[in-house]
Amino acid sequence: MTKVKESSTIQLNKQTALQLCPITYLMEKIGGYWKPIILFHLLSGSKRYSELKKAIPHVTEKMLVQHLKQLESDGLVSRVSLPVVPPHVTYSLSDKGMALRPVLHAMANWAIADGKKMKKPLFRTMKEFPVK
Template structure:
């Protein structure tokens, strides 16, 4: 029975609220290797699961659905499943997810300015 350390920063940061640090809050939502890439793909319009896989060839299926699920629970993407066979599942950005555009744009702008120095 291995003890879980409740008061570690690791655990603390998980439940961090917007009031503690808004930037950390955002990082928890869109941080990591894959989430920004997935969001970026969906910014060019809704896509089926298989289309996302083709658009991001390096991602594994596990990572793809795992992050898509997380993005759903965070209300950044919507999932629409048509009950046909073979299944047709379409993912799209929610209004909240669409609102991320200025954030990602600011990042891209900074990235190019950083490159020039």
């Protein structure tokens, strides 16, 4: 990940904000565009790197790897690498990551409900997105 200037104003203020706003705390962990999407796809079970790439077609490999690394170092995702050639790496949600299930479900439900209002509904039911 790109290094962040530690001394900037926000960085300092964030210290206190983290202790005041739970959402701010969560955004530090899974904020950004890709992380929730990645976590959601892992909700249905562990996936190989290439499976994730297929499941999230519009993410670049760069982003996928980068965010998986961050998620791993934040303890939300477990990485298992088999020492074979070609490489075989699987990612899955850790217990801590699994604790995000209600959040991801709430997100998906909102999207499904909101998407249904359109002429051509985007999604039908939550069943389309099986959970392990």
